[in-house]
Amino acid sequence: MSTWAARLDNPLSARLRDPAATGALGIFLGAFAAFLAIPPIEARTVTWPIVVGIVAVALGIWTVSRGRRRLGWGAVAAGVLGIALGMLATRSSTENLGSAFDATLVAQTFSFATPLVFGSIAGMFSERSGVVNIGLEGMMLMGAFWGVYGADKGGSWVVGLLVAAGVGGLVALVYAFFAIHLRSDQIVGGTGVNFLAVGITGYFFVELYHNNPVPNGVSLLPNVRIPGLSGTGFFAQAIGDLNILTWASFALVILAYVVLFKTPIGLRIRACGEHPRAADTVGINVYAIRYGCVVLSGILVALGGIYLSEGPQGNGSFIFNMTNGRGFIALAAMIFGNWRPAGAFGAALLFGFSSALALKLQVYSSSAATLFQILPYVLTLIAVAGVIGRTVAPAADGKPYVRQ
Amino acid sequence: MGLGSLAIGFTTKQGGHVRVRRWMLAAGVAAIAAAIAVGTALGSGKSPTAQKAGYRAALVSDVAGFNDNGFNKNQLKGLQKAAKAISGTAFPIVSHSSSDYQPNYNQAVHDNAQLIIAAGFLLGDTMKQYATQYPNIKFAITDDPVSAVGGLKNEEGITYATQEGGCLVGVLAAKMAQKMGKKIIGVAGGLKIPPVDSYIAGYKYCAAKAVKGTKVKIQYSGDFNDQTKCATIAQNEINQGAQVIFQVAGLCGDGALKEASKLHKWGIGVDADEFKVANRILTSALKKTDVGVYDTVLGASKGKFKGGKDLLFNLKNNGVGVGKISKQVPKSWITLMNSFKSKIIHGKLKPPAVLK
Numbered sequence: 001m002s003t004w005a006a007r008l009d010n011p012l013s014a015r016l017r018d019p020a021a022t023g024a025l026g027i028f029l030g031a032f033a034a035f036l037a038i039p040p041i042e043a044r045t046v047t048w049p050i051v052v053g054i055v056a057v058a059l060g061i062w063t064v065s066r067g068r069r070r071l072g073w074g075a076v077a078a079g080v081l082g083i084a085l086g087m088l089a090t091r092s093s094t095e096n097l098g099s100a101f102d103a104t105l106v107a108q109t110f111s112f113a114t115p116l117v118f119g120s121i122a123g124m125f126s127e128r129s130g131v132v133n134i135g136l137e138g139m140m141l142m143g144a145f146w147g148v149y150g151a152d153k154g155g156s157w158v159v160g161l162l163v164a165a166g167v168g169g170l171v172a173l174v175y176a177f178f179a180i181h182l183r184s185d186q187i188v189g190g191t192g193v194n195f196l197a198v199g200i201t202g203y204f205f206v207e208l209y210h211n212n213p214v215p216n217g218v219s220l221l222p223n224v225r226i227p228g229l230s231g232t233g234f235f236a237q238a239i240g241d242l243n244i245l246t247w248a249s250f251a252l253v254i255l256a257y258v259v260l261f262k263t264p265i266g267l268r269i270r271a272c273g274e275h276p277r278a279a280d281t282v283g284i285n286v287y288a289i290r291y292g293c294v295v296l297s298g299i300l301v302a303l304g305g306i307y308l309s310e311g312p313q314g315n316g317s318f319i320f321n322m323t324n325g326r327g328f329i330a331l332a333a334m335i336f337g338n339w340r341p342a343g344a345f346g347a348a349l350l351f352g353f354s355s356a357l358a359l360k361l362q363v364y365s366s367s368a369a370t371l372f373q374i375l376p377y378v379l380t381l382i383a384v385a386g387v388i389g390r391t392v393a394p395a396a397d398g399k400p401y402v403r404q
Numbered sequence: 405m406g407l408g409s410l411a412i413g414f415t416t417k418q419g420g421h422v423r424v425r426r427w428m429l430a431a432g433v434a435a436i437a438a439a440i441a442v443g444t445a446l447g448s449g450k451s452p453t454a455q456k457a458g459y460r461a462a463l464v465s466d467v468a469g470f471n472d473n474g475f476n477k478n479q480l481k482g483l484q485k486a487a488k489a490i491s492g493t494a495f496p497i498v499s500h501s502s503s504d505y506q507p508n509y510n511q512a513v514h515d516n517a518q519l520i521i522a523a524g525f526l527l528g529d530t531m532k533q534y535a536t537q538y539p540n541i542k543f544a545i546t547d548d549p550v551s552a553v554g555g556l557k558n559e560e561g562i563t564y565a566t567q568e569g570g571c572l573v574g575v576l577a578a579k580m581a582q583k584m585g586k587k588i589i590g591v592a593g594g595l596k597i598p599p600v601d602s603y604i605a606g607y608k609y610c611a612a613k614a615v616k617g618t619k620v621k622i623q624y625s626g627d628f629n630d631q632t633k634c635a636t637i638a639q640n641e642i643n644q645g646a647q648v649i650f651q652v653a654g655l656c657g658d659g660a661l662k663e664a665s666k667l668h669k670w671g672i673g674v675d676a677d678e679f680k681v682a683n684r685i686l687t688s689a690l691k692k693t694d695v696g697v698y699d700t701v702l703g704a705s706k707g708k709f710k711g712g713k714d715l716l717f718n719l720k721n722n723g724v725g726v727g728k729i730s731k732q733v734p735k736s737w738i739t740l741m742n743s744f745k746s747k748i749i750h751g752k753l754k755p756p757a758v759l760k
Contacts, residue, residue, distance in 0.1 A: 213473070
């Protein structure tokens with residue numbers, strides 16, 4: 001008897017009885033139901049998606065009965081959607097399924113996500129220290145242009161990377177002066193940065209390249225080929241040939257987590273974002289921390305920008321306003337991820353996955369292309385409204401600090 | 405230390421704070437006054453010469469601006485050449501987003517333009533609105549028949565039979581794919597709109613005529629600027645077996661051409677001669693938008709404006725065509741392509757303009 005009681009007190013089983021965990025498990029199973037019907041598992045009968053989907057729905061209903069209504073209904077919806085998608089997938093031809101859900105979908109997801117990961121982590125550093133950085137879009141654009149310019153004139157992608165980081169940091173420094181010292185409205189200042197970047201890059205692109213595109217043969221950011229992973233295997237195609245900055249973005253997520261949550265400097269940054277006066281009274285230089293974080297944010301987001309122009313799909317080209325709102329999407333990913341590195345990474349991957357999938361789905365119908373292109377936004381709405389719910393910003397985010 | 409002292413300077417010396425502001429206000433007022441003075445001086449100097457200049461023609465670009473890979477850029481060339489030929493004045497007005505269209509048309513009306521040319525299909529709605537509102541100004545639109553913009557008496561459509569150019573590059577694409585071992589060719593389209601689809605329709609039609617059994621993969625990026633999307637589409641189509649990628653997506657499509665070259669396949673450019681965009685360009689399907697705009701401005705300035713009708717530019721009058729062809733294309737293919745060309749010119753072959 002005593003062992004039975006001890007097992008009930010076990011933190012693991014207690015966790016399993018927590019409605020939040022069952023709800024999350026239900027959502028996961030719902031997604032898994034749809035996943036069962038596509039490669040590489042590719043069950044050709046509808047039985048498995050339906051069974052798994054029903055389990056997800058049941059878990060959802062149980063969660064609702066325990067009071068976690070939002071999570072519970074999310075699991076129910078995920079289960080129903082999973083069954084529907086699974087049934088659709090089993091009805092489609094294997095050839096179409098194979099070309100829509102192949103290993104390159106994974107590689108393309110990472111590729112679309114890379115600039116967003118850099119952008120969202122950049123925004124996180126700035127906002128965790130208490131400065132809203134809506135100028136991410138502009139700083140990203142500056143990184144994209146000056147990065148390709150540096151690589152072109154300097155003859156190496158390394159030069160491009162350094163130039164992009166330098167310019168990004170510089171623009172961020174100017175913005176920091178306005179936001180921190182002059183205490184101007186941060187939304188207005190950031191919007192100013194965005195317009196400034198469009199003008200500066202547009203002007204210098206015409207001025208430096210005389211109305212021509214960037215010439216061919218610019219040194220590009222290299223891809224990392226993993227030894228032993230080559231050919232046409234699933235993992236070889238999925239992660240065997242990712243760009244160096246994509247790998248760097250993975251490292252950045254881990255690094256950002258360690259720095260922000262496991263080191264004294266991270267604690268200071270968060271203190272400045274939550275209660276700058278308290279941080280000041282214990283001797284933390286709020287201004288220095290905020291300046292440092294905003295400049296770091298500019299450097300990081302500019303690296304996301306150079307991926308657009310110098311990455312495997314940019315191929316060394318610059319186009320007027322080429323960021324096309326990615327800075328704002330990165331900002332959304334950060335909020336969506338609740339100002340946490342892992343959350344922001346997940347949100348960026350969701351955006352990346354749905355952008356890649358929207359293009360892939362055209363094997364079914366190219367005339368529905370426009371319809372598929374709303375996919376990233378629909379998925380975001382579902383995720384934000386159904387699952388994530390309220391997010392909490394750092395308490396002093398966007399409020400200039402005045403030392404007494 | 406430096407940061408702290410500066411911050412104190414801003415917060416404690418309240419008097420100084422205000423004085424700085426007043427001083428800045430004064431400087432600002434002075435600067436604005438100077439700017440207005442200079443502006444009026446320049447303006448008064450400009451207006452007499454502007455009135456002297458003959459015919460006034462404006463051109464409003466679409467979202468890609470005048471610095472694109474050719475579609476808008478060539479229209480600007482045509483406009484400037486025409487203005488020179490008739491010693492008139494050209495008013496090129498650049499748009500960067502669809503929200504620029506209306507202010508730009510206002511600008512053109514304000515400049516007293518006698519002819520306002522819309523640089524593409526995307527400006528159709530705005531043009532229709534202004535053509536209704538200003539019956540005394542003449543309007544023309546590249547790439548759209550006049551019936552699609554209301555068919556008013558002060559409107560003219562500048563249309564191109566791009567399916568004919570698409571047909572010719574389709575012949576070369578099909579031959580190249582056959583030679584490379586898989587009879588599959590691809591298209592990276594921008595938006596699914598008639599001027600894009602007419603290229604694709606001709607390409608598909610003649611590819612199947614040139615090499616029986618050629619399959620065409622058609623996908624749209626939904627974008628004319630974002631190269632990453634078109635590069636991804638090219639990658640997807642090549643994974644599905646495509647050997648040649650025809651881009652019909654403006655700047656976005658250049659990403660598809662570069663991706664095709666990188667994966668050792670072939671690309672085909674669009675609108676302008678894109679031979680230099682990447683290493684492996686088979687050829688380009690040309691739409692000579694400069695010729696169209698030039699002829700339209702010249703015609704209108706001489707009072708030969710065909711209100712409510714369309715001007716048609718095709719292979720016959722050299723309004724569409726083929727760009728530079730890669731040296732790896734054998735002569736026999738070019739002969740085959742030319743036989744298609746003469747059939748089209750003589751009306752024996754009619755590539756469809758609508759994609760089925």
